[in-house]
Amino acid sequence: MALMTPLECVERQFAAYNQRDLPRFLSAFADNVRSYRLPDMTLLLDGKPAYGDFYASQRFIHAGLRAELLSRMVIGNKVIDHELIHGLGPQPVETAVMFVVEEGLIKMVFAIPAGAPK
Structure with a gap:
């Protein structure tokens, strides 16, 4: 089976996140992923x-x-998403997330919150 492209990998984790499908979500990440x-x-x-x-x-x-x-x-091997996360509180949380994909899996994640870190 061919390795997922960076876009395919991030699309997989995004869809699984929205379905709250933990096994499928985790399948997009390397064992040693760091955020x-x-x-x-x-x-x-x-x-x-x-x-x-x-x-x-x-x-x-x-x-x-x-x-x-x-x-x-x-x-290249980086995918940057600008997102609104709904359902964690009364208001959506705005964030940007940069995913670094190596060998078909997400290896590093950088979260960039719109507001002050909580």
């Missing part, structure tokens, strides 16, 4: 098990959870 918050480079999640635990207990429990894609750019 950071910019601009301070705070490490948010380290490794696929941490992703699974976080999304199972903190995100996919929200029945109204969904990401609305406002725009997307693909630059």
Whole structure:
């Protein structure tokens, strides 16, 4: 089976996120994926098990959870999404996310919140 392109990989995780399909969501990530918050480079999640635990207990429990894609750019092996995340609170959360894809899997994620980090 051919490796997923960066766009295919990010599309897979995005669709699985909106379906709250944890196994399919995690299948888009490398085992050693790391997630950071910019601009301070705070490490948010380290490794696929941490992703699974976080999304199972903190995100996919929200029945109204969904990401609305406002725009997307693909630059080489990087995909940058501008999103509104619905269902975490009364107002959507605006964010940008940069995914770095290597060998068909998401290896690094950089979250860029619109507001101050919480």
